[in-house]
Amino acid sequence: MMRGIRGATTVKENNEVEIMDHTRQLVVDMIEKNNVSATDVTSVLVTVTADLNAGFPAKPIRELPGWQYVPVMCMQEIDVPHGLPRCIRVMMTVETDLDQKQINHIYQHEARTLRPDLLD
Template sequence: MIRGVRGATTVTTNEKSEILNNTAVLVKDMIDKNNIIPENVASVFVSVTAELNAAFPAKSIRELEGWNYVPVMCMQEIDVPGSLDNCIRVMITVNTTTKQSEIQHIYHHEAKKLRPDLMNE
């Protein structure tokens, strides 16, 4: 079964180092909490809000050990008025036997506001 693992984080500035760092921290947390190994990943989609253009967040994922062959794509998030700014969203599609209700979706920083119903804290 292919399952989607959601995650999101925010940055305070449109700076390459912060975009790459926050994305790496988020994805590592998603990997750890869901026991994801790269060989089981079908793809990773990363979206950013319109004001974030200093770096491709996918770069930090490709630099993780064993992740260089995983297909990763960046795109711009829909610019909905009043939505969360400075946000990076990640969707990892992974082959797993984990039940959908047991997937741990991860939200960091201001992105915790996006899905309070999925917070495990």
């Protein structure tokens, strides 16, 4: 079955190192908490809010061991007034035996406010 795994994080400032570090940690947590292998991934979509442009958050994903062939695409999130600033969102589409209710969606830092209903 194909499933989507959601994740989101925030950074304190528009800084390439922080964007890369937070994206890497978010995706590693998504992988570990859902037992994902790169060969099970169809694609990864990454969005950033308009206030983040210091680096491509796809880069640390592609640098993960075995992930160089996984299609990863970055784009800008819809600029909604009063939306969460400096936010990086990830949608990972994977093949898995998990039911939808068993998927562990990961929200870190200030992004935890986006989906409190999904927090453990």
